[in-house]
Amino acid sequence: MGFVARVVNVFQSKGCHSQTVSLPSEEKRGKIAIVGSPNVGKSVLFHRLTGTYVTVSNYPGTTVEVFRGSGSIGKETFEVIDTPGMYSFLPVTEEERVARSILLKERPDLILHVADAKNLERMLPLTLQLMETGLPVILVLNMTDEAERLGIQFDLSLLSERLGIPVVATISTTGQGIETLKGLILDRLRELGRPCCSFPYEEPMESLLRELELMLQGHYGISKRSLAVLLLQEDSEIHTLVKDNERDDRPLTSLVERGKGQFPHPISYELSLERQRIASKIFHEAMRLSRGESKGDWVEWLSRRMISPWTGIPILLFILYYGIYWFVGDFGAGVLVDFLEGTIFEEKINPWVTTLITSILPWKVFQELLVGEYGVITLGVRYAIALILPIVTTFFLAFSILEDTGYLPRLSLLIDRIFKAIGLTGRAVIPMVLGLGCSTMATMVTRTLPTMRERIIATLLLALAIPCSAQLGVILALFEGNPIGLWIWFGIIATVFLFVGFLSSKVMPGEKPSFYMEIPPLRLPKASNVLIKTYSRVHWYFKEIFPMFLLASVFIWLGQITGIFDLIVRGLEYPVRLLGLPDKAAVSFLFGFFRRDYGAAGIYDLKKAGLLAGSQLVVASVTLTLFVPCVAQFLMNIKERGMRIGFGLSLFVLLFSFGTGYLLHLALTILGVRL
Amino acid sequence: MKLSERSEEILETLWISTVEEKKEPLFLGLAEREEAIAELLKGEYIDVSAGEVRLRERGKEEGERIVRRHRLAERLLVDVLDVKRGLTHEIGCKFEHLLHEGIDENVCTLLGHPKMCPHGKPIPPGRCCEKSAREVVQVVRPLKDMEAMDRGTIAYLATNDQGRLHKVMAMGALPGLRISMIQKFPSYVFQIGQSQFAIDKEMAEGIYVRLEKD
Known part of the structure; x- marks a missing residue:
């Protein structure tokens, strides 16, 4: 270890703190931002520095989660922010934009740049950019154990000297180096206000930047050098910021325009080249390469099998079968639901509540509202807790495990080509897979897709052809003992998915999307992390969806006592007859709007009553799967995509689902298929 | 017959503005009496009528080759010789006249048959580029x-x-x-x-x- 673990703080050893400001008092606690690219161990470090009290919230106006917590070293307490993954200070993704906003707006007292030691050469340019902001930076070289296994070692004191900032080596998973880091944090917090150092660019860039810096008169959270660099790259967010803070931004704009002309390449490219040149120089000076252990690398072997189509597709099917079908379908939707619904609700809670309510509430109408066939408690609460909770929880558990192993990016690259045909990229795999859990939540996650075109196509496909876990559970139960029916259902839904995606990619204007993604190493997920993620997702689901369940029960109750439902149901009987279904199925379609799965459950009841033949079952299930999304998703469509597109999508889905159902019925009748 | 540097530059300018950027034909103005113009007229590269210059077929072909040499030269200077970026255009202008038949193909092959010059403009493909689609010898x-x-x-x-x-x-x-x-x-x-x-x-x-x- 010796060489790597030795931590030297040059500022300390030279004893050159110019002035010592007392630590921030109670009312102004120090604020520390953890910054770095994805998969470098930021969150593990975050948990090491903070206590048990951690809040997770979406950054305003985004779906990007930001973790905040408070930590203490000795008597001193401070706030710690875990920022989203960031590759560069010039943002490309929404995560990067959020991370930068945090630095710009919250002006942390200290930045911990967490870097993966084995990839330091590629990570150092971000260190340089962070230093450029003028905020104090500590470079945390994490995962030094992995680097050492590869034979990569660093001279930390040299690295620190060359960069001009403290550097510490850590292994955040075991806690090694954390105490040293805490010491450095205390030192730095005591020296608040000490401007950080930047590095000179080559001429003529350097003079151009200086000129820009001199022209900036306003007050900003970060250094003028950093602003000048971003302005030169024509970052629109920074341009607006500067416009608001300067009396006259025209000379700046014209200088930027003139400056650009001096370089053959785009400025951002010139700057990146320059920073990489500096970074590589420092890296090669401070690094020593020795023979690493030859990795007995079965992990890499497995990873290659996952991304090669010949072996990757069988692996995908294996994961779908055990992860989704077996764990969520059999265990969640079967064993757990049976227990909660059958044993707990139907045998214990419902009879008890019904007796209680009927004895204290004499009015029949209100009894119906609470404990009737579609009552708030007997149906709404039971449905939410006994049916949806276990299915959704098992799904999110499986999803979080998949997410933490690093499998999803591998799946993305495997099916990018197919998704390109439907106007999306491999990136859309995450909302699509999530849609199998809850399409409403997945619709919200489509925000992370880079272009509006991709977001609209993904929203449409989620509304139309991706059944949610609750619905899937019922559909699988419907086709029990009817595998041919299940295959026909699957074939039609898959065809619709590809066909509608393909058409909308042809119809929708906009640029073709591009795909690029870092493939993190495969890792064994940590139980605590998986549980926290599952919990926060289930929590969200309940907060957003539970009220909808109750509201749906109230709507159904209102619709029934006012007779509106009877009218709508009678109106729906015509299209339902066109599909060759019994009139009673109309009720399922209406309820299907309030919860997609209510609808499917209604069909299930019809099947049990012996009212549906095999082929009718297929027609009904296909139509219901494609049918208008549940009320929650309908509202989410409008919220995310706006009135016009949200309504338009839903109308299209309505017509398309009945149209497909009708054609399917026609085809089955003409061909004389009996299932 | 090898053209003079001045003639090559005129052909280059004409090719970029009329073939690549599809602008209106150029007017000669004062340049009419220049020696290079006479050379180009004699070699059947251009036509002049009522002060308007047009490229003839031969001039288009030659112009494309000159532009190709210029842009290849810039690529070479930036990517391989690491010449200061502010200087590439200037040096490229002189360099292009040296890359005559044969040498431009060698440079093109060395650079991997690049499609764009450092300023992002297309490099017209040469014979070697078509050949490279079949043979894979690229650095x-x-x-x-x-x-x-x-x-x-x-x-x-x-x-x-x-x-x-x-x-x-x-x-x-x-x-x-x-x-x-x-x-x-x-x-x-x-x-x-x-x-x-x-x-x-x-x-x-x-x-x-x-x-x-x-």
Whole structure:
């Protein structure tokens, strides 16, 4: 270890703190931002520095989660922010934009740049950019154990000297180096206000930047050098910021325009080249390469099998079968639901509540509202807790495990080509897979897709052809003992998915999307992390969806006592007859709007009553799967995509689902298929 | 007969403005009495009527070759000789006259038959570029054309598409870093340092790699 673990703080050893400001008092606690690219161990470090009290919230106006917590070293307490993954200070993704906003707006007292030691050469340019902001930076070289296994070692004191900032080596998973880091944090917090150092660019860039810096008169959270660099790259967010803070931004704009002309390449490219040149120089000076252990690398072997189509597709099917079908379908939707619904609700809670309510509430109408066939408690609460909770929880558990192993990016690259045909990229795999859990939540996650075109196509496909876990559970139960029916259902839904995606990619204007993604190493997920993620997702689901369940029960109750439902149901009987279904199925379609799965459950009841033949079952299930999304998703469509597109999508889905159902019925009748 | 440098420059300007940018024909004005114009008229490269200059077929062909030499020269200066970037155009202007038949093909092959000059303008393809589609002897080639297990160093990035350039840079795929190819299908997967990335074909066309010999 010796060489790597030795931590030297040059500022300390030279004893050159110019002035010592007392630590921030109670009312102004120090604020520390953890910054770095994805998969470098930021969150593990975050948990090491903070206590048990951690809040997770979406950054305003985004779906990007930001973790905040408070930590203490000795008597001193401070706030710690875990920022989203960031590759560069010039943002490309929404995560990067959020991370930068945090630095710009919250002006942390200290930045911990967490870097993966084995990839330091590629990570150092971000260190340089962070230093450029003028905020104090500590470079945390994490995962030094992995680097050492590869034979990569660093001279930390040299690295620190060359960069001009403290550097510490850590292994955040075991806690090694954390105490040293805490010491450095205390030192730095005591020296608040000490401007950080930047590095000179080559001429003529350097003079151009200086000129820009001199022209900036306003007050900003970060250094003028950093602003000048971003302005030169024509970052629109920074341009607006500067416009608001300067009396006259025209000379700046014209200088930027003139400056650009001096370089053959785009400025951002010139700057990146320059920073990489500096970074590589420092890296090669401070690094020593020795023979690493030859990795007995079965992990890499497995990873290659996952991304090669010949072996990757069988692996995908294996994961779908055990992860989704077996764990969520059999265990969640079967064993757990049976227990909660059958044993707990139907045998214990419902009879008890019904007796209680009927004895204290004499009015029949209100009894119906609470404990009737579609009552708030007997149906709404039971449905939410006994049916949806276990299915959704098992799904999110499986999803979080998949997410933490690093499998999803591998799946993305495997099916990018197919998704390109439907106007999306491999990136859309995450909302699509999530849609199998809850399409409403997945619709919200489509925000992370880079272009509006991709977001609209993904929203449409989620509304139309991706059944949610609750619905899937019922559909699988419907086709029990009817595998041919299940295959026909699957074939039609898959065809619709590809066909509608393909058409909308042809119809929708906009640029073709591009795909690029870092493939993190495969890792064994940590139980605590998986549980926290599952919990926060289930929590969200309940907060957003539970009220909808109750509201749906109230709507159904209102619709029934006012007779509106009877009218709508009678109106729906015509299209339902066109599909060759019994009139009673109309009720399922209406309820299907309030919860997609209510609808499917209604069909299930019809099947049990012996009212549906095999082929009718297929027609009904296909139509219901494609049918208008549940009320929650309908509202989410409008919220995310706006009135016009949200309504338009839903109308299209309505017509398309009945149209497909009708054609399917026609085809089955003409061909004389009996299932 | 070899044209004078001045004549070559006139052909170059004419080709860029009338063939590439499809602008209106140029007016000669004062240049009419110049020696070079006489040379070009005599060689049947151009036509002059009522002060308007038009390229003839021969002039179009020659103009395209001159533009190709100029842009190849710039690529060579920037990517291989590492000439200060502010100077490339100026030196390129002198250099282009040296890259006559044969030499331009060698330079083109050395550079991996680049499609764009450093300013993002297209380089007209030569005979060697067509040949290279069949024979694969390139020193620098786009990532798209690397084979699995190939190794090399990133030589340069195509800068004609800013959006793509930013994405490539965000991944840290910058000139000078060593890169190795893991897989080409269904997506391009490569490794830089200890990190792996997946990209699609369009992105893979924007990264040029100087291959290492085995």
